[in-house]
Amino acid sequence: MEVELRHYGVDEHRRRFAAWTAATAARSSKNCRFTRQQGIFIIERSGLSKLTGWQDLPLAKDFDDAHSELRMAVLETSRDVLGSSREGFTHGVAAKLINVYLKCLFLTGPEAWSDASMQEKANALHPPIDRFLLGNLAVRDVGGRAGFWRKQLRIGWSNFNSEDYQRTIDNIRYVTSGALWTIEQYWLMPSLSAAVVARANLETDDGIGNYSRLPAKP
Secondary structure: OOOOOOOOOHHHHHHHHHHHHHHHHHOOOOOOOOOHHHHHHHHHHHOHHHOOOHHHOOOHHHHHHHHHHHHHHHHHHHHHHHHHHHOOOOHHHHHHHHHHHHHHHHOOOHHHHOOHHHHHHHHHOOOOOOHHHHHHHHHOOHHHOHHHHHHHHHHOHHHOOHHHHHHHHHHHHHHOOOOHHHHHHHOOEOOEOHHHHHHHHOOOOOOOOOHHHOOOOO
């Protein structure tokens, strides 16, 4: 029997891609394992999936508070979806799920810069945080804060509690002058590849890596 294809629009296409990408990124930590489908369920049931347009995003000045509330909703939903296997689902993991989802929806097209109000909201969005980003920030001594980036790298993004995460965002906001997404210029840098940073992270037992072996800043 021939099945008639239902209407499938570009908005749903984008949301599905964002959910798949976010779930894949958030489940990458060895400390918190869950299936991709479970990650998508968490996105749908926590309310994150309701953020589909610019009108759904909070004002820039309110974004941190809204993000904190959304992390709590994601954490609560993870208890229902994952049950006893949710151990290790931290604020850092919740933030990765949220940030990758919102990045895919709002920071991968030209509409973010079409007017001032959208640009303010775009600048307030939190970037995904991982060891490659933190490692590059430390190696490059971005903002003169190498010690802080190393400390956060030692903790590990997937181990972040609410305070660890917010301190990282506050420092990113400071060094980017409020355009948080621009910190990703230090993510997977061609001149200092993520593979080099990843190898360095494994060269010592303290979780930071022996950065003295990495290339000097140009």
